[in-house]
Amino acid sequence: MSNQMNRLLGDTPGRTIVKLLVVSLIVGFVMAVFDLRPFDIFYGLRDFILDLWHRGFDALGAVGDYLLAGAIIVIPAFILLRLFSFRRS
Missing domain, CATH: 1.20.5 (Single alpha-helices involved in coiled-coils or other helix-helix interfaces)
Structure with a gap:
């Protein structure tokens, strides 16, 4: 032992x-x-993780805005192209 x-x-x-x-x-x-102080280190680490978490969702929000703006153009164009190609067949 x-x-x-x-x-x-x-x-x-x-x-x-x-x-x-x-x-x-x-x-x-x-x-x-x-x-x-030990709690200063703990709170600093906690705040770092929370800031990273919130900034991550802000970045996803910006990506969502870009996705929505692009979809406003792409989806109708896709539908029109599919309709025109369907009529030719």
């Missing part, structure tokens, strides 16, 4: 805990220097 735990953690549990504590202390210090 101990060998499997060491392989999973990459080292002994005690050494892994010490490494995680040291890295957490360094990261916490750097975040304090730059005045970052």
Whole structure:
């Protein structure tokens, strides 16, 4: 069991805990220097995803406008061409 735990953690549990504590202390210090809070990062990521989501739908709205404008010309032209080709047959 101990060998499997060491392989999973990459080292002994005690050494892994010490490494995680040291890295957490360094990261916490750097975040304090730059005045970052964990929730600021979380909210920033959430806002980024929401902005991307909303801008994506805006882009789809513009594509829909182009599609509708093109369809106003293409669909009647298609119907007229089909009617004229049907009369020739």
